[in-house]
Amino acid sequence: MSGYSFLELKKKLKNDYGEFPKIDIAVLGDTSTQFFIQALKASGYDFSLNLNLYESDFDNIDQEIFSKDSSLYSYQPSVIIIWHSVQKLKEKFYKLTDSEKEKFAESYSNYLSEMFGVINSRTNAKIIYLNYIESNDFIFGNYGLKTKSSFIYQVKKINALLMDIACENDSLFLCDISTLANNRGINNVIDNKLYVTSKLSVKLDFLAELALNILKIISTINGQINKCLILDLDNTLWGGVIGDDGIDNIEIGDLGIGLAFTQFQVWIKELVKRGIIIGICSKNSEDVAKQPFLKHPDMVLKLDDISIFVANWNNKADNIEYIKSVLNIGYDSMIFLDDNPFERNFVRQNLPSIKVPELPEDPAEYLSYVSSLNLFETVSYSLNDAKRTQQYQENANRAIFQRSVTSEEDYLSGLNMQASTEINDLSQISRIAQLTQRSNQFNLRTIRYTDFDIKSLMASLNYRIFSFKLNDKFGDYGLISVVIIKISEDKIWFIENWVMSCRVLKRGVEEFIINKICLEARLTGCKELFAEFSPSGKNAIVEKLYSTLGFSELGDNRYKLTIENFEFFKVYINE
Amino acid sequence: MNKKEIIQWLDLIFTEVLDKEIKLSETSTSTDIEEWDSINHITLMMEIENKMNIKFTASEMHSLQNIGELCILIEKKMKN
DSSP: OOOOOHHHHHHGGGSOOTTSOEEEEEEEESSOOHHHHHHHHHHGGGGTOEEEEEEOOTTOHHHHHHSTTOHHHHHOOSEEEEEOOHHHHHHHHHTSOHHHHHTHHHHHHHHHHHHHHHHHHHOOOEEEEEOOOOOOOOSSGGGGGGOTTSHHHHHHHHHHHHHHHHHTOTTEEEEOHHHHHHHHOGGGTOOHHHHHHHOOOSOHHHHHHHHHHHHHHHHHHTTOOOOEEEEOOBTTTBBSOHHHHOTTTSBOTTSTTHHHHHHHHHHHHHHHHHTOEEEEEEESOHHHHHHHHHHOTTOSSOGGGOSEEEEESSOHHHHHHHHHHHHTOOGGGEEEEOSOHHHHHHHHHHOTTSBOOOOOSSGGGHHHHHHHTOTTOOSOOOTHHHHHHHHHHHHHHHHHHHHHOSSHHHHHHHTTEEEEEEESOGGGHHHHHHHHHHOOSSBSSOOOOOHHHHHHHHHOTTEEEEEEEEEETTEEEEEEEEEEEEEOTTSEEEEEEEEEOGGGTTSSHHHHHHHHHHHHHHHTTOOEEEEEOOOOSSOGGGTTHHHHTTOEEEETTEEEEEGGGOOOOOOOEEO | OOHHHHHHHHHHHHHHHHTSOOOOOTTOOTTTOTTOOHHHHHHHHHHHHHHHTOOOOHHHHTTOOSHHHHHHHHHHHHHO
C-alpha cells in the first residue's frame, strides 16, 4: 500500500525534481485526470523521476489516438497512460441490446486491440493501460456470474481478454487497478458524489496508491528493476534462533507457527524460479546457519536457491557490501529483509540506496505485507531469466572461491576447468556463426560469418575451424571460442579470425587454445603460423594478444610464429 | 464543537491543503482566497470529511455560499 494520503503525496510537489531524469508522459482519461496528474508527478519523487506530463483534453481519448495529427503524437511521449473508467464502461454497456451485451467483451476488446495497434503504428511509446474495477451492479446478484448479459460477467471477461492482448503486445503494460481496488475495498475506492459532481472516478487517497503503482511500471520500463533479495535467517525464514533452539526446535512446517514461515519460503522460491537472485545475510556461524537448509525436511528453500550465502558475525552493512561486490549489481536493485528493526536501521543508515522494507511484527503477516509492496515489478519475462539466476550463482561462487585463495595459480587450478576442442564440428555451425557475430572485444579481425559461410569453410580443404567449449566446477560455459585457420598450399597457416567470449578472460584459455592450434599444426606438418590484428575500435583488449603468446612482430599489426620454436604454455585446463 | 472551534479546525485544514496561512471568518468565500479554486475545493471537502469524520452529499459539495454556511452544515452533521 502507498502509505501516503493524497494530501501527503501532493506536498511532494514542492520538492525539487530538476536533478532527476525527465520522462515525457501523456495521460488520456475518460474522466477527470487533474488529480491523477498531480499524484503521478508527486509519486515520481520517490523514484527519482521527473515526469513531464501531457494532459489530454477531458474525455478525448479516441480523437487523440485515432487522428493522425493529434497533439498526442506531436508531443512524442515515451509513455502513454490510458484510463477508461468503469463508470463510463457501464454507461456504454447499458445502452446495448441484450444480444449486444452478451458479446460486449469481444467487441470492446476488439476496439481496444485496434486502438493499441494504431498507437503502436504511430509511435514507439510504451502504453500503460488500466484494467477495470470489477464492480458488480447486482442486477442479477450472484447469478450475474453465470449470465452473459450481465455487467459483471462482461467486465470480468474484458479484464481477462486484456491480459491476452497484453501477452501479444510487447509495448503494452497493464496496471491492475482491479486488484488494487479489491484490496482496498470498493467503498474506499469509489465515492459516487465525486463522480457525479466532478467526474472523478475514484477517491483522492486511492489515486495516491494508484499513482505509486503506475510509477513502479514506469520506473521499471526505465530500467530500475530489483534483481536481488537479501534475507536474514532467524525469525525471518524460520521461527526461533537456530544457534540457541537447534534444528529440532525452529518453527517451520508443522511446528508452532511454522506454516507462516513455510508460506513465506514458498513465495520466495517462486521468486527464485522467476529469476530473482537470493542472498543470505545472517549473524551466525556458517555451518550452524546452513544446517536447516541441509537437514531440515520442511525447509522449502535449499542451498541451490541461494546465490550467495553469508553467515558470520560482521555487521550487516559490511556483509551486504560484500554481497554487492560479488554479485556485481547496484545497491538500488537490492532489497534487504530482516525481522530485527536494529539491523534494518543500521543497513538503511549505512547503505542508503538499498531498499529496506519494514517487516510486520507477526510472521503470519510477512507474506501479505511484503507481497503487497510489489517489489519485483518487471517489464519482461522469459524462461532464460531463471537460467540467469544460475549464471549469477556460478559467477558468485567463482568470485567467492577467488577471494578464498591467495594465488592466481591456486585459483585457476582449483576451478577444475575442462575444455573440449572440435575441428569442423558440423553440429555447432549456428553457435559458431553466432559467436563471430556477437563478439566485439575479443575479436582479432572482426570478420563476421553467417551459418552459410561457416558451412562452406568447413567443407573447404583450405580451412580448418576450431571451436572450444569450457566448463569448470561451478558451471558450464558452452561454446566460448572459435579460431578460423586458412591453410595455404605450402602448409602455411593463417589465423583468419579468432573470437572468444569475454566471460572466460583471465583463465588461461588463450594459452590453452594456442597450445592446441600449434599441436595440430605440428601434427599436420605446418611450419609457420601467421596472424593479424585489425583494430575495430572495440577490440583494444586483444591488441597485444599475439605478442603475449610468443608471436614475433612483422610490423603493421602482422605476426608470425615458427611452429618448431613454439614452447607450450602451462595451463590449468584439462581436456 | 461550536462555530468558533469549527472555524479554528477549518483554518488548520485550509492552511494545510492550500499550503498558505489562512484565517477564515464566517463571511469568507472562495473569491477571497486565490488558491481556493475548483480543484482545491474538492481536496478541501475531502479533507474535511476525513478529519471531521462526516460525509457531505453530492449537492452539498458545490452549493455552499460561504464559511458560515459550511460551519452550520458541519455542526449539524457532527450532531447526528
